[in-house]
Amino acid sequence: MQPAEAGRYNVTVANAVATVNSAPLVLRILVIPTVLHAPQNLTVPIGGMATFSIAVDGTLPMGYRWRLGSKNVAQFVLDSHVSLLTITNVQSANAGRYTVVLTNEASFQPAC
DSSP, X not given: OOGGGOEEEOOEEEOSSOEEEOOOEEEOOOOOOEEEEOOOOOXXXXXXXXXXXXXXXXXXXXXXXXXXXXXXXXXXXXXXXXXXXXXXXXXXXXOSOEEEEEEOSSOEEOOO
Protein backbone atom coordinates (compact mmCIF):
# COMPACT_ATOMS: atom_id res chain seq x y z
CA MET A 1 0.00 0.00 0.00
CA GLN A 2 1.08 3.55 -0.68
CA PRO A 3 0.14 6.71 1.25
CA ALA A 4 -1.82 7.94 -1.77
CA GLU A 5 -4.19 4.99 -1.27
CA ALA A 6 -5.33 6.27 2.13
CA GLY A 7 -8.87 7.55 2.31
CA ARG A 8 -12.48 6.62 2.81
CA TYR A 9 -13.74 3.39 1.27
CA ASN A 10 -17.07 1.64 1.22
CA VAL A 11 -18.22 -1.75 0.00
CA THR A 12 -21.16 -2.38 -2.29
CA VAL A 13 -22.66 -5.86 -2.38
CA ALA A 14 -25.26 -6.58 -5.02
CA ASN A 15 -27.22 -9.48 -6.36
CA ALA A 16 -30.33 -9.85 -8.50
CA VAL A 17 -32.56 -8.91 -5.54
CA ALA A 18 -30.84 -6.00 -3.81
CA THR A 19 -27.83 -3.74 -3.44
CA VAL A 20 -26.36 -2.89 -0.04
CA ASN A 21 -23.70 -0.25 0.67
CA SER A 22 -21.50 -0.32 3.75
CA ALA A 23 -20.84 2.70 5.88
CA PRO A 24 -17.63 4.52 4.85
CA LEU A 25 -14.45 3.01 6.32
CA VAL A 26 -11.24 4.96 6.81
CA LEU A 27 -7.90 3.52 5.69
CA ARG A 28 -4.80 5.17 7.20
CA ILE A 29 -1.38 4.23 5.93
CA LEU A 30 1.43 4.81 8.41
CA VAL A 31 4.93 5.49 7.10
CA ILE A 32 7.94 4.62 9.28
CA PRO A 33 10.51 7.38 9.87
CA THR A 34 13.13 7.70 7.15
CA VAL A 35 16.08 10.08 7.41
CA LEU A 36 16.34 12.40 4.41
CA HIS A 37 19.10 14.65 5.80
CA ALA A 38 21.16 13.41 8.76
CA PRO A 39 22.80 15.71 11.32
CA GLN A 40 26.37 16.69 10.39
CA ASN A 41 29.51 16.96 12.53
CA LEU A 42 30.16 20.46 13.87
CA THR A 43 33.17 22.33 15.19
CA VAL A 44 32.44 25.54 17.11
CA PRO A 45 34.48 27.78 19.42
CA ILE A 46 33.88 27.96 23.17
CA GLY A 47 31.01 30.39 23.74
CA GLY A 48 29.68 29.85 20.22
CA MET A 49 26.43 28.31 19.03
CA ALA A 50 25.92 24.83 17.57
CA THR A 51 22.82 23.82 15.63
CA PHE A 52 22.19 20.24 14.57
CA SER A 53 19.37 19.56 12.14
CA ILE A 54 17.60 16.52 10.79
CA ALA A 55 15.03 16.19 8.01
CA VAL A 56 12.87 13.08 7.87
CA ASP A 57 9.93 11.53 6.09
CA GLY A 58 7.19 9.55 7.77
CA THR A 59 3.79 9.80 9.41
CA LEU A 60 3.37 12.86 11.65
CA PRO A 61 3.53 13.68 14.48
CA MET A 62 7.17 12.66 14.84
CA GLY A 63 9.07 12.23 18.08
CA TYR A 64 12.66 13.48 18.19
CA ARG A 65 14.87 12.51 21.13
CA TRP A 66 18.28 14.18 20.93
CA ARG A 67 21.05 12.50 22.92
CA LEU A 68 24.63 13.29 23.89
CA GLY A 69 26.24 9.90 24.41
CA SER A 70 23.68 7.98 26.53
CA LYS A 71 22.11 11.12 28.04
CA ASN A 72 18.89 12.67 26.71
CA VAL A 73 19.44 16.39 26.09
CA ALA A 74 16.14 17.34 24.40
CA GLN A 75 12.91 15.70 23.41
CA PHE A 76 10.24 17.04 21.06
CA VAL A 77 7.05 15.74 19.49
CA LEU A 78 6.48 17.87 16.42
CA ASP A 79 4.03 18.01 13.57
CA SER A 80 7.06 18.63 11.37
CA HIS A 81 9.54 16.68 9.25
CA VAL A 82 12.41 18.87 10.52
CA SER A 83 13.95 19.16 13.99
CA LEU A 84 16.73 21.41 15.24
CA LEU A 85 18.86 21.11 18.34
CA THR A 86 20.56 24.41 19.18
CA ILE A 87 23.19 24.72 21.89
CA THR A 88 24.10 28.28 22.85
CA ASN A 89 27.23 29.32 24.76
CA VAL A 90 28.96 26.03 23.87
CA GLN A 91 31.34 24.71 26.53
CA SER A 92 33.73 21.73 26.67
CA ALA A 93 31.02 19.69 28.41
CA ASN A 94 28.90 19.99 25.23
CA ALA A 95 31.48 18.08 23.14
CA GLY A 96 30.68 14.50 22.20
CA ARG A 97 28.65 12.23 19.98
CA TYR A 98 25.11 13.48 19.38
CA THR A 99 22.39 11.20 18.04
CA VAL A 100 18.67 11.54 17.48
CA VAL A 101 16.07 8.81 17.96
CA LEU A 102 12.96 9.07 15.79
CA THR A 103 9.59 7.63 16.68
CA ASN A 104 6.11 7.88 15.27
CA GLU A 105 2.88 5.91 15.26
CA ALA A 106 4.24 3.52 12.62
CA SER A 107 7.45 2.31 14.24
CA PHE A 108 10.74 2.99 15.94
CA GLN A 109 13.83 4.21 14.08
CA PRO A 110 17.31 3.61 15.59
CA ALA A 111 19.54 6.57 16.42
CA CYS A 112 21.47 8.24 13.64
